[in-house]
Amino acid sequence: MTHAALPASLPTSVASPTAVSVLTALLEARTGQQIAAYRSWRLDTALKPLLRDQKLDTLDQLVTQLLKGSDRLIGDRIVDALVNQETSFFRDAHIFETIVEAIAAAEGTGQRARIWCAGCSTGQEPLSLAMLFAERQETTGAAMPEIIATDVSDAAIVRARTGRFSQFEIQRGLPVRRMVRWFDTTGSDWVAKPELAKAIAFRRMNLVSDQPPPGRFDIVLCRNVLLYLSSETKLHVFPKIAAAMRPGGLLVMGAGETVIGQTRVFEPSKRFRGCYETQGPPGRS
Template identity: 40%
Template sequence: MAVNDASHHIISELLAQRTGQQLTEGRRWRVSSALSGLFRECGIENVDQLACLLERPGEHSLATRVVEALLNNETYFFRDNAYFSVLANQVLPDLARKRAATKRLSIWSAGCSTGQEALSLAMIFAEQPARWNGWTIEILGTDVSNKAIETARNGLYTQFEIQRGISVAQMLNFFAETNGHWQAVDRIRAMTRFQQHNILDYPPSPGRFDLVLCRNVLLYFDPQTRSAAFDRLAGGTARDGWLMLGAGETVVGQTERFKPAEFGSSLYEPVHELPARAPMSSLRVATS
């Protein structure tokens, strides 16, 4: 169903203000289908009517539900498996040497969606018990979607979700069947925690994370917002830490806060000689 320009602008501005994401022409076609559930709940038929509702005073709750519906939470376990091979065979061994004295690693999965990326990392550690014996592993998953974070915290997945990306052995070792669903076992969940967070806000723990994964998130930002996001990521990355982006993302020509690493696809290192930039609060409004 076609959406008129005024309605499209209202929805686009809402998404940009709450998340920084741009509702480009390439994403416009799926707006009606993404919001179809809300149409039924509100007793309306199209985006134009929804836009009218959003213009009324006191519709914060509806606006939040619209944003949640528009977010792309597509993910699965070990998504782009080659990247996890680089992490397991190159990045994590490098960090093991750097952190040998403290035996502590902190990892940030930014834009974690429903938690599969963070749990995939936890499985890597669990599959190498000798290497990580005595270590404290902390994996923080954050996402702007409260609904996605709730799923991640529960660690409960459907049969379809559990079969995407992991082997039968991993499924049986790291998940338990519960009423037709599969839930991550305690030893995996103990390494992870999840919280709602917007990547354009200050990092959860500035300068603390040894590895930051922000894959397939920056694709949806315009250049200015993407630059601000890189500033935030740099603020959350340890001086000798790593940043991993998605296949269609790069720091080249986008920011001076990171530089390409010498090994590994989509791996980057922080640049230290640049001063921190001023906060970019004008780019977004608070989500709370």
Template identity: 55%
Template structure:
């Protein structure tokens, strides 16, 4: 009989880092994913001349503003920033279709929020889709806000600059040439695209939510990293800023079921969620 191997128990320093990550972000890093701690923090150890996680934690918890900044950098390094252009392209097309239906029923400008936007590929994909829909059919371009907890990721998102590898992930040659231009050794989103997006740093667990209400919120592939309590907390907060008739899009493997009573599956838009009727 083969007994599955269990990951080795975490050391004291790794446990403190796991606790810090969960306190700051709600993300739970279990023993099976603890390998990310070493791989993500090794560059930081080398940069500071440290030889172990124990030394890093000792410096991080020594107190003072510099140490507080180090804790911020540790959390930032552990965040999963995996993303690509037009990820699950079909569901982004569904967002545009839903927005077209909403725009036809209301004269006001629609508002869309890309939560946990990482380095910006999702909101830029939306901006391309809505720009093309505007050119094609006159669909009004919505307000698109994009937020992320990582200052480092947001800096890249605002700049809209990507490597050859990043630009080829999900982006057609036609869209590369239409919406990007080469800057030195990178591809930069054209100003007409970047300036249509509003970026801000935000912690979904604790920071104030963006002002006003939204017609569509995208919060994809975030809940899977959160503890059950954190999932419920984030979903309830998002429900609080959805406009009546508004929609929430989650990642393919995520659901609101069992985590909140404020949201239910949409009957009209498969895979999206709406506010529950009360």
């Protein structure tokens, strides 16, 4: 009897329940993110490059190395590998039209508009915003908003600051016109032009345990980040985000996310469909 070959995406090794427990507990302790039991196959897929780099064969061996404590950075590398870094330029393009409209409304207050990208991954989202508002400035003279981008992953922030992307990454959501206008080629890679990169302040931040960037924001983009947090952790994070927003500020979440049934701090926006606004004084859960 013959058997069909396993798809390449399935794990080729099996971790013990103890190893799975240690790795998922590490991720939750460091980031607040959870991996459901039925998705534990992600551990093998995400950590396979790290196993190769450490010349290890199994996740159990990796956990043994972690528990020995001989490599102080191994925990950071495990967490960086497990954090979901799926992103692309102008992801859900219609959202960016809403953001421009909301920023235009915020500019009527006379203050410089501020945007916080929470969970910016390798930088495509804030760079998309920077391109959008730089082009708007060229055509209308409107001021550039301040853009602050944060992520729990040190490795992601390091990459985001370089503004360097492969041919595959640059083509995901970015038309050729913008590729040529805002990026230079370096070998087979594309690097954001200095005037674009300097429009963004990248910072490493744990949304669960760290304080938000100082000041208040007109828009907070937190897309597909809270999706991986427990309900209890969300009750802690939502008020923290609300407290970092200006009155009338807008929270933008992922297409599959909602505040309904999660918190009373935010409510669906009546002005901007699919977005959320603070309800009552910040800090009430």
